[in-house]
Amino acid sequence: MSAVRVQHEDFDLGQELARLREGDPRVGAVVSFVGTVRDMNEGANVSELELEHYPGMTERALEDIVEQARARWPLYKALVVHRVGPMAPMEQIVLVACSAAHRGEAFAACEFIIDYLKTDAPFWKKEQTPEGARWVDARLSDDSAKAKWVAA
Template identity: 65%
Template sequence: MTVRIQTEDFDLGAETLVLREANRAVGALACFVGTVRDINDGSSVSAMVLEHYAGMTEKSIESIIDQARERWKLIDALVIHRVGELKPTDQIVLVAVTSSHRTEAFAACEFIMDYLKTSAPFWKKESTPSGERWVDAREADDAALARWGVRSTNAQSPTD
């Protein structure tokens, strides 16, 4: 399991190649890449700033990967999450999971991503024509996490 929080971009091909070649039992690799949109809630977005608590964020993500490993037969998992200022089309997050079979890889990848969207200690601030605004988790994201039997902690902005 690898969790990295970083400002620099990542190379999807290079990261997934390492996972595929690390173990000959890998029969499936499922991954998700999230990117910055140029519009959110009806407003154009020129930039997004992501903040986190170093150390706490990594431990939180490692914990959810451990939960995924308890639910599915996984070989490995990788989460890379960027912080700092990002522009539309920039990559934000990579969740990649390997297993012997696709069912486990798909489910675990989705489970980890649902957690990241709602409960991981990240805070997003968007720059819009009306000024800056903090972005809260959506009810749909909370519902996605709830279907796994996990309750959202719905982290608040650092100013709350």
């Protein structure tokens, strides 16, 4: 089972992770990543981060990334919850979680999904700073993180 949700509202980490284990005694590992809004980026104070997306296309892209992970590792469940809209520093942006029999597969799949999400998911980020609004460009470090999976 895989689930992908794009939503404005926050998510409850404990509830989401409990659902990944629920009723499945085979699960030996649940690994998660939560991304949050930072108050500083590229030397500027950030008072708000706004994420925009293209409904339908974004969900399909996320589902494709999850399916690529499922093709590489024997996952029981995978979950991606990504928020859109305006968010303040310290708010949760994204949850990626995977369950598997063993931690190695769960860790690798979770890292793979977030690395691909950062480069291949159609989200546009705009930050509010004291100097005004600015669009956030992709980072070279995100491309490097994804490149390790292409070579593997």
